[in-house]
Amino acid sequence: MQRVAILSAILLGGVAVTGAVAQGIPGIENIEQVGENLYRIPGAGGNTIVFVRSDDVVLVDTKVAGQGEALMEQVRSVTDKPIAMVINTHSHPDHVGSNAFFRENHAVQVVAQANTAARMQAEGGQFPANPVDTEFTTYRQIGEGEDRIELYWFGAGHTDGDAFVMFPENKTMVAGDIYAWHMSPLIDPGSGGSMLALPTTVTAAYYNIPEAETVISGHGGVHTREEFLSWVTFNRGLVQIAEETAQRGGTPEEALARLEAVPSWAVFMGDEPLPGLEYGGTPRGRAYINLMVAFEELMGEEPQLRMGIATSEIPARQN
Numbered sequence: 170m171q172r173v174a175i176l177s178a179i180l181l182g183g184v185a186v187t188g189a190v191a192q193g194i195p196g197i198e199n200i201e202q203v204g205e206n207l208y209r210i211p212g213a214g215g216n217t218i219v220f221v222r223s224d225d226v227v228l229v230d231t232k233v234a235g236q237g238e239a240l241m242e243q244v245r246s247v248t249d250k251p252i253a254m255v256i257n258t259h260s261h262p263d264h265v266g267s268n269a270f271f272r273e274n275h276a277v278q279v280v281a282q283a284n285t286a287a288r289m290q291a292e293g294g295q296f297p298a299n300p301v302d303t304e305f306t307t308y309r310q311i312g313e314g315e316d317r318i319e320l321y322w323f324g325a326g327h328t329d330g331d332a333f334v335m336f337p338e339n340k341t342m343v344a345g346d347i348y349a350w351h352m353s354p355l356i357d358p359g360s361g362g363s364m365l366a367l368p369t370t371v372t373a374a375y376y377n378i379p380e381a382e383t384v385i386s387g388h389g390g391v392h393t394r395e396e397f398l399s400w401v402t403f404n405r406g407l408v409q410i411a412e413e414t415a416q417r418g419g420t421p422e423e424a425l426a427r428l429e430a431v432p433s434w435a436v437f438m439g440d441e442p443l444p445g446l447e448y449g450g451t452p453r454g455r456a457y458i459n460l461m462v463a464f465e466e467l468m469g470e471e472p473q474l475r476m477g478i479a480t481s482e483i484p485a486r487q488n
């Protein structure tokens with residue numbers, strides 16, 4: 170339950186984030202190469218992506234607050250080029266937390282999807298306001314040739330502003346938290362997230378970005394296009410099973426039993442927390458949470474934000 174408390178502090182406290190790091194969020198890790206000029210820095214919040222262009226550097230996401238210096242130390246181990254731009258995948262403070270450092274010290278342009286930009290810039294909200302310089306709605310291309318970046322938005326999921334960031338020369342797509350830890354994702358209804366909308370959104374990402382051979386998750390590792398497709402299929406199945414079960418008056422518990430009867434989905438139904446997992450719970454716990462969220466949405470009830478779930482509240486396996 171401690172993990173649950175920590176991430177709640179990140180998501181809901183905003184300002185309490187630096188303290189949360191001290192309390193046990195995994196620290197920043199060493200930069201690793203993902204493509205020819207593309208790198209990932211794990212830890213201290215969501216993955217930060219480093220794209221080294223001809224003349225400068227673009228970052229995707231900036232972790233929790235207070236990580237600017239540590240991020241720069243990692244970036245400087247691979248390039249001396251100036252930091253020109255920060256792209257944010259969505260509005261959560263474990264992805265935009267150190268934006269201020271790069272605005273103040275590197276005069277970066279901050280780019281975000283319009284719904285995310287509105288949430289980031291809202292004054293007096295749950296999180297400190299965070300300026301955005303450039304917004305896009307459904308698509309935007311940044312740069313040319315080998316420096317090209319493509320930004321896509323296909324609808325709601327984790328939030329209502331989840332951007333997919335494509336690096337065509339590296340055949341690699343950055344998915345943000347709609348795809349985290351290769352399990353069903355956290356749904357944040359307070360930020361416009363929706364489990365019922367998610368399958369359409371991620372299916373669109375799969376088919377509209379066919380050149381993405383590698384997919385980097387918002388937290389956790391780097392996956393193949395095939396792994397991403399099997400995850401898309403699992404989430405489609407989760408919602409379909411929720412719909413069918415709800416329609417005949419069944420429960421999320423029954424839906425969970427049906428979901429785990431599909432052998433090929435066992436990888437998304439594990440009982441162990443995944444490495445670096447700050448959002449409390451296990452893949453199976455998250456699947457059960459998302460069945461409950463889907464049921465709430467189907468019943469027209471207000472879906473709840475559930476950071477995690479105690480093991481004792483997850484129904485026992487049927488088989």
Ligand SMILES: [Zn+2]
Nearest residue numbers: 259261327346
């Ligand atoms: Zn998030």
